[in-house]
Amino acid sequence: MSQLLILPVIVPLTAGAVAVMLRKKPGHSFVLAFASAGLQLITAGLLLRYVYSNGILASQIGSWPAPCGITLVADRLSAVMVLITAVINLAVTSYSKTDIDINLVRRGHYCLLQVLVAGVSGAFLTGDVFNLYVWFEVMLMASFGLLVLGQRKSQLDGGVKYVTINLFATLLFLTGIGLLYGLTGTLNMADLNQKIPQITDRGLLTALAVIFLGAFGIKAALFPLFFWLPASYHTPPVTVSAIFGGLLTKVGIYALIRFFTLVFAVDMAYLNYLLPAMAALTMVTGVLGAAAQNEFRRILSFHIISQVGYMVLGLSLHTRLAMAGTIFYLVHHIIVKANLFLVSGVVRQLRGSYQLSELGGLYRSNGWVAFLFFIPAFSLAGFPPLSGFWAKMILIWASLESHQYWLALVAAAVGLLTVYSMTKIWAEVFWKPAPQVTQTVQAPRFPNPSVWMLAPVAVLTGLTLVIGLGAEFVFKFAAQAAEDLTNPALYVNAVLGDQN
Amino acid sequence: MQTLCAILAGIIVAASVYLILDRHLIRFIFGLVLAGNAVNLMIFTVGRLESRRPPLIPDQVTAMTVPYANALPQALILTAIVIGFALLSFVFILFYRAYQSLGTVDTELMKVAESDPEADSPASGAGDGGPV
Numbered sequence: 001m002s003q004l005l006i007l008p009v010i011v012p013l014t015a016g017a018v019a020v021m022l023r024k025k026p027g028h029s030f031v032l033a034f035a036s037a038g039l040q041l042i043t044a045g046l047l048l049r050y051v052y053s054n055g056i057l058a059s060q061i062g063s064w065p066a067p068c069g070i071t072l073v074a075d076r077l078s079a080v081m082v083l084i085t086a087v088i089n090l091a092v093t094s095y096s097k098t099d100i101d102i103n104l105v106r107r108g109h110y111c112l113l114q115v116l117v118a119g120v121s122g123a124f125l126t127g128d129v130f131n132l133y134v135w136f137e138v139m140l141m142a143s144f145g146l147l148v149l150g151q152r153k154s155q156l157d158g159g160v161k162y163v164t165i166n167l168f169a170t171l172l173f174l175t176g177i178g179l180l181y182g183l184t185g186t187l188n189m190a191d192l193n194q195k196i197p198q199i200t201d202r203g204l205l206t207a208l209a210v211i212f213l214g215a216f217g218i219k220a221a222l223f224p225l226f227f228w229l230p231a232s233y234h235t236p237p238v239t240v241s242a243i244f245g246g247l248l249t250k251v252g253i254y255a256l257i258r259f260f261t262l263v264f265a266v267d268m269a270y271l272n273y274l275l276p277a278m279a280a281l282t283m284v285t286g287v288l289g290a291a292a293q294n295e296f297r298r299i300l301s302f303h304i305i306s307q308v309g310y311m312v313l314g315l316s317l318h319t320r321l322a323m324a325g326t327i328f329y330l331v332h333h334i335i336v337k338a339n340l341f342l343v344s345g346v347v348r349q350l351r352g353s354y355q356l357s358e359l360g361g362l363y364r365s366n367g368w369v370a371f372l373f374f375i376p377a378f379s380l381a382g383f384p385p386l387s388g389f390w391a392k393m394i395l396i397w398a399s400l401e402s403h404q405y406w407l408a409l410v411a412a413a414v415g416l417l418t419v420y421s422m423t424k425i426w427a428e429v430f431w432k433p434a435p436q437v438t439q440t441v442q443a444p445r446f447p448n449p450s451v452w453m454l455a456p457v458a459v460l461t462g463l464t465l466v467i468g469l470g471a472e473f474v475f476k477f478a479a480q481a482a483e484d485l486t487n488p489a490l491y492v493n494a495v496l497g498d499q500n
Numbered sequence: 501m502q503t504l505c506a507i508l509a510g511i512i513v514a515a516s517v518y519l520i521l522d523r524h525l526i527r528f529i530f531g532l533v534l535a536g537n538a539v540n541l542m543i544f545t546v547g548r549l550e551s552r553r554p555p556l557i558p559d560q561v562t563a564m565t566v567p568y569a570n571a572l573p574q575a576l577i578l579t580a581i582v583i584g585f586a587l588l589s590f591v592f593i594l595f596y597r598a599y600q601s602l603g604t605v606d607t608e609l610m611k612v613a614e615s616d617p618e619a620d621s622p623a624s625g626a627g628d629g630g631p632v
Contacts, residue, residue, distance in 0.1 A: 130576060137583045144590055148597075154613040156598040160525065161607075163594060167532060167587060168520065174539050174580060181573070182546025235613050 002059035005072040007043035008082045009122045012036050016114035026105040033110035037093045041086040051079040056494035066496050067191040071127035076481035081124040084334050089117045091456035092243045098450040099239050104149050116142035123251050129187045146240045158232035165228040169218035176211040190495035192263045193488050206269045212259050220252025223282040226305045234297035238345030245304050246338030253311045261485045275316035280410045283309030287417040296344040296354040307333050314395050317402050323482035325394035332387040339376045339460035349449045361434030370430045375461045381419040387467035505545040512538035525595045525605040536584045540577045547573030
């Protein structure tokens, strides 16, 4: 069964390598990428099914016994994250078919896309801290390429900001790994879970945890480390924005969850106050930043930050219910956010702009696009019975249960402000009459978005509805995944079981 | 020796942070190079330095006796160096391209992405077959 752990990584990685050779044939490389994404989805689905019924799956690569070799582990959280990654991969690959210029395909768009997805999946599946660093790098390199592919001035500008801060975060991460190794003599996460409680110097341990919080905080765009995100996410082609917005910050969140439930599963002194404060400030600044924006994708970028705050809120409460809320939020958010970026691309296709002031009247002219925007947007804002409502409700409920009333209050207030931003887009883009000014912006390339663009948007919207209406099932799954997380012994046994 | 290496790594980090905080990209990149080296030196040092005993298992013995030279940090550093080299070469090219099309290395003056990103044209030299 260990093949199931490797396939979701190796399939896109191989496809990425082959796509380098096929990049001069755009048609072929699309078919290859699409097939790879489909295959990855199937393997990820099988992996989730296996983990769902049989519990945590661990595999030692090259048969080196656990703390020495590289371990791949899939618990419920990892498996569901890999599945969502594959869903987004398929959606974005399909969307690329007509959205991505043929010149960009020739320069390796699909290649980078598949390598990015391989890096993300690898980061979700690894059970080794240094290996996590390597997957982060794979992901980062591919994202650098995707971000600047096309070389418009704004892309280079956004790219400089994105690259510099992310490289700094990487070095911070590597520093943390070095110190962790110096302190414990191991880099296997399960083994670290066993060794860390034996360390007597708690001050050193807390300092180390803060280094990791800084490194992953930059990747996840937490307050006050988020400024690179709104400076860069709106510059690449919208396909790239969608996969970045959906997946990349969430890898940072995933790493935070792993580190603070498994590796640093001890009392973390002042981090118990630092994390909730960061979560609250992230939520508030993100949503306020969005309120000040008037460009479709920049509004969405700021909302990523605000939503990341909710996930860290769940992590900081550290109860089972809160963790379940975080996992529910992750699943809901990735789908909705990628979808909203794709919808903004459809609008751009129809009207040739992302500026709210230049848009309007789409409800009258393209009612179905309005519907495809309405569902994810108001799911993000937390309208019942859509998925975002349940995600927010679980987290607020968990805060109340832990007697963190102010956190619950902040979460509810930020939810209301999110409604403000979404209604702003709704009113400006879809509701108000189209502006009469002559179109100075470039004419849309295809007046009607192709089925390759609309199908992924429709499918992701459908998924949002399914999660919203089938919330009970998703919540049960999230609760089980949270059980895995709050009980690290399960994970440790699965990895080190043979020795203990 | 360990103390010396630790202090040295600290000094290099201090220098690199000073350079990284500069708004000129050229200084930033030198800072990045230094920081990468400092981190590698740090990883090397936390593996505990031991120069006299190679990590070899003698005959008729199944395990090594401590202390011995730790080989793992070297493997980690090797990986980090390879990755760091690739990243740096990308960063050099990116900054060079940014300088070519934005005409500055001063990050304070890089504000193209703040305005409407759709309005700007492809940078010069972005024709087919050009560098990515």
